[in-house]
Amino acid sequence: MFKKYKNQDLDMTFWWKKNPKSPQDYVKFISDQLIKIESSSTQDSKRKAQEEVSKYLMYTKHFILGDTDPRPTAESIDELYCAIYRSELFYDLLIHFGDLEFEARKEVTLIFSICLRYSKDNKLVTVDYLVSKPKTLRMMLKIVESAMQRKAANDLFLTVGNMLMECIKYEQLCRIVLQDPQLWKLFDIVRFGNFETSTESLQILSSALTTHTKLVSKEFFNHENNMNKFIQNINKLMAHGSYVTKRQSTKLLASLIVVRSNNQLMNTYINSLDNLKLIMVLMTDKSKNLQHEAFNVFKVMVANPRKSKPVFDILVKNREKLLKYFETFGLDYQEPTFIDEKEFIVQEIESLPRIVSSNNVDCSANVTASPSRDVAAAQDMA
Numbered sequence: 001m002f003k004k005y006k007n008q009d010l011d012m013t014f015w016w017k018k019n020p021k022s023p024q025d026y027v028k029f030i031s032d033q034l035i036k037i038e039s040s041s042t043q044d045s046k047r048k049a050q051e052e053v054s055k056y057l058m059y060t061k062h063f064i065l066g067d068t069d070p071r072p073t074a075e076s077i078d079e080l081y082c083a084i085y086r087s088e089l090f091y092d093l094l095i096h097f098g099d100l101e102f103e104a105r106k107e108v109t110l111i112f113s114i115c116l117r118y119s120k121d122n123k124l125v126t127v128d129y130l131v132s133k134p135k136t137l138r139m140m141l142k143i144v145e146s147a148m149q150r151k152a153a154n155d156l157f158l159t160v161g162n163m164l165m166e167c168i169k170y171e172q173l174c175r176i177v178l179q180d181p182q183l184w185k186l187f188d189i190v191r192f193g194n195f196e197t198s199t200e201s202l203q204i205l206s207s208a209l210t211t212h213t214k215l216v217s218k219e220f221f222n223h224e225n226n227m228n229k230f231i232q233n234i235n236k237l238m239a240h241g242s243y244v245t246k247r248q249s250t251k252l253l254a255s256l257i258v259v260r261s262n263n264q265l266m267n268t269y270i271n272s273l274d275n276l277k278l279i280m281v282l283m284t285d286k287s288k289n290l291q292h293e294a295f296n297v298f299k300v301m302v303a304n305p306r307k308s309k310p311v312f313d314i315l316v317k318n319r320e321k322l323l324k325y326f327e328t329f330g331l332d333y334q335e336p337t338f339i340d341e342k343e344f345i346v347q348e349i350e351s352l353p354r355i356v357s358s359n360n361v362d363c364s365a366n367v368t369a370s371p372s373r374d375v376a377a378a379q380d381m382a
Contacts (some may be wrong), residue, residue: 013234022076022079023063023072023076023077023079023080023083023308024079024080026056026059026063026080026083026085027060027080027083027084027087027089028083028087029052029056030053030056030057030060030089030093030183031087031089031092033049033050033052033053033056034049034053034095034096035055035090036049037049037050037096037099038096038099046099048157048198050099050100050101050104051101053100053101053104054100054101054103054104054107057104057107057108057111058107060080060107061107061110061111061113061114063077063080064077064080064111064114064115065114065315066367081115081118081125081126084115085126085129087153088133088136090108090112090115090136091133091135091136091139091278094136094139094140094143094160094326095139096157097143097156097160098156102155105155105156105159106159106161109159109162109163112163112166113163113166113359116166116167116169116170124170127170127172127173129173130167130172130324131172131173131175131176132175134176137164137167137173137176137177138176138180138181138182140160140163140164140167141164141177141180141182141183141185142182142192143157143160144157144182144185144186144189144201145182145185146204149160154193154194154197155381156198157189157197157200158196158197158200161200161201161203161204164204165203165204168207168208168211169211171212171215174208174211174212174215175215175219177208178208178216178220179218180218183205183208184229184233186201186202186204186205187201187205187233187234187236187237189201190202190205190237190241190245190249191236191237191241191245195244198242198244198245199244202245202249202252205252206248206252208255210252210255210256213259213261213262214261216260216262217259217262217264217265218261221262221264221265222264227265227268228268231265231266231268231269231272231275234249234253235275235278236251236273238250238253238278238282238367239247239348241257241277243287243290246282246285247287247290247292247293250282250290250293250294250297251273251293251296252328253269253297254293254296254297254300257270257297257300258296258300266300269297270297270300270301270304270307270311271304271306271307271308271311272308272311273308273310273311273314275301276301276311276314276315277314279294279297279298279301280294280318282294283295283298283329284325288330288332288333291329291330292330292333292338295329295330295342299341299344299345302315302348302349303343303344303345303348315349315352316352316353316355317355319349319350319352319353319354319355320354322349323346323349323350326345326346326349329342330342
């Protein structure tokens with residue numbers, strides 16, 4: 001039935017003249033139908049309420065876009081926004097998101113993104129409203145958990161994920177996302193979800209941690225607990241994820257530690273022996289793209305003038321192996337910046353003390369593969 005309504009978009013003028021209603025009426029009707037969906041005693045009555053919600057969401061979209069005859073006035077559109085806020089419509093729609101028709105969920109996403117851009121008197125009214133009522137964003141993040149629990153929630157998560165991505169564009173809303181404990185669930189979905197939800201989760205994480213750099217450094221990574229949890233979770237993704245997960249999570253880490261304001265994260269990460277071992281193993285992966293992403297972290301570790309003793313010792317013990325590795329690393333990658341960085345790193349390794357010993361210690365003790373074997377494999381692949 002919804003497709004019938006969808007195909008009648010051109011008849012919207014006739015419908016409006018036949019059914020004149022105030023903006024508040026549209027919002028109230030949607031809210032009433034959501035209640036009917038929840039309280040329906042039969043499948044037919046529930047389906048009827050779902051169809052009515054779909055229909056009125058479409059009408060609301062046309063109204064808010066000014067796509068009606070007569071065109072709505074600026075005052076009537078303002079009234080519609082106010083009615084949406086007063087009724088907490090988006091929160092109610094999210095609660096019943098699983099009961100909405102597929103096209104209706106798409107309409108909610110579109111209306112929501114339009115509302116986010118709504119400004120009046122130089123203020124983003126919807127953004128300010130969501131800051132004052134953070135439960136709407138928290139409800140979006142709760143859908144993350146449902147995506148882990150049942151496969152049927154995947155479509156819901158992907159749709160709500162798009163809404164979260166829109167919210168993250170605004171610093172005030174990104175702050176709410178970063179402060180919510182549900183954020184850490186995204187790391188689990190990256191590891192254990194299917195390809196679609198895994199990719200979407202990693203995109204949300206990347207956006208939340210890179211869009212507003214000052215916010216992230218001052219209000220997220222300045223908390224030691226957050227920083228340690230992030231390192232623990234990102235290392236799991238790099239060590240145990242799929243190829244795409246390994247590459248994208250390594251890329252995310254590299255982009256974060258080179259941000260000047262993330263100095264505390266950088267120092268903590270690059271001075272860890274275990275982190276160095278992981279990055280060196282990734283540098284010997286069969287994928288040259290992943291090797292390159294790992295190099296972007298490794299170069300920061302080597303260039304660090306204040307290396308921790310464990311990191312310094314491992315680099316010294318593996319000096320010759322690393323120099324041998326870099327003889328063939330990245331030969332087919334001729335980007336000028338990379339060539340300069342590789343040359344600098346090789347010079348830094350060459351400047352390390354030389355150890356003449358028949359009992360060189362492998363840097364990958366307690367790791368799945370030793371650097372000697374990994375470096376040899378990397379040379380064969382390069």
